[in-house]
Amino acid sequence: MDFELSDEQRDIRDTVRAFVTKEILPLEEDFLRLVREGGARLPRDEERRLRAKARAFGFWGLSTPEEYGGMALPAVTQSLINVELAKTCVPFRFGGEADNILYGADAAQQEEYLKPTIEGERLGCFALTEPGAGSDAGAISTYARRDGDDWLINGEKTFISNGDDADYAIVIALTDRDKGARHGATAFLVDREAGWTSSRISTMGSWHQPASLSFDDVRVPAGKVLGEVGGGFELAMRWVGKGRYVISAQCVGIAERCLKMAVDYAGLRETFGRKIGQNQAIQWMIADSETELEAARWLALRAAWDVDRGADARHASAMAKLFCTGMVGRVVDRALQIHGGMGYTKELPLEGWYRAVRAMRIFEGTDEVQRLILSRDLLRGHTRIGGHLA
Ligand SMILES: Cc1cc2nc3c(=O)[nH]c(=O)nc-3n(C[C@H](O)[C@H](O)[C@H](O)COP(=O)(O)OP(=O)(O)OC[C@H]3O[C@@H](n4cnc5c(N)ncnc54)[C@H](O)[C@@H]3O)c2cc1C
Structure with a gap:
């Protein structure tokens, strides 16, 4: 069993990580100020500037087939990228993508909807x-x-x-x-x-x-x-199915950033003459978060791997979405707790994530719906326990 990333996956991940660190994270303070004033997105010219820069690096249309100018990256590589992009509260996507079900559109519909959506001209x-x-x-x-x-x-x-x-x-x-x-x-x-x-x-x-x-x-x-x-219901289920492994990767990225913030703060903040990180209460929150995050990472990547190998990814995606969306809620909550009053302010991204990630347990199939899928698959014999290893 090999848990290593390939050289190509590592290179792509590191390039995106560098882009986020150099180009997006420095905008976070201004973005949080904008949020405090009631805004919810980057100014459009800033967004355009970032998109152009990302495109110059070659990042555009991650999931889009090459015939439409996209990168057609495997789902695992896309997930690694989504993890990196989710590490900042600045809402930014590379662009060049369209809903997966639009690729089945006829030629006239592709001209009218698919291509302008990929180009960012239509929403x-x-x-x-x-x-x-x-x-x-x-x-x-x-x-x-x-x-x-x-x-x-x-x-x-x-x-x-x-x-x-x-x-x-x-x-x-x-x-x-x-x-x-x-x-x-x-x-x-x-x-x-x-x-x-x-x-x-x-x-x-x-x-x-x-x-x-x-x-x-x-x-x-x-x-x-x-x-x-x-054929509308089948298309709808295909649309929803893709969201589940994408959301899982985003949860991993947000949780990684929150845990990093928590570890940094625990090593800085002093109470009663010592760093708060020297208290077992804080250490346990960090340890639990790290363990859950690691489990979530592999569930998210495993679901994407099922997509790449052409397997039915519904079971793995349901497990990933159920666990990752719950995990990120718990990790954000602990990170906010470790930051004390500061965590509750709008100076930091934690409170915004605390509210936003709650929706992830509801849309594209609630927790209960994921559990229905998982239990039904086992009870009806569609999937064996640990089936992919059998
Ligand atoms: C921010 C946000 C964005 C969204 N975006 C979109 C979008 O772009 N397009 C779109 O079409 N929809 C979208 N949705 C809708 C979302 O998919 C639904 O809210 C979701 O499917 C749940 O449906 P519901 O709200 O009607 O809850 P209900 O289905 O009424 O469920 C209520 C509660 O009962 C539970 N429940 C239901 N049935 C069972 C059962 N059999 N067993 C046990 N528990 C059960 C549910 O899990 C939930 O806890 C969005 C929702 C949100 C919050």
């Missing part, structure tokens, strides 16, 4: 969840009815990330009520100009900026069907 959102259908996505009731060559969409979507900023939505709607969502739902590409409206939902953390979307007789031509009529 999409993915709309599955409804007020009456979250974990139970099969209960969606948004309905698209045939009207000549067109479809008329009616319904409500909720908690849609970037829904208030997006200029198009990938909407999963029922097209055959008799068949139900699993075989009777279809994915549509719906421009905002087609008539849907959105309203931002105020949340605990600053990430994702979810919104509710409203569709009232929104007319879309037949050419806006993404994939096959009736």
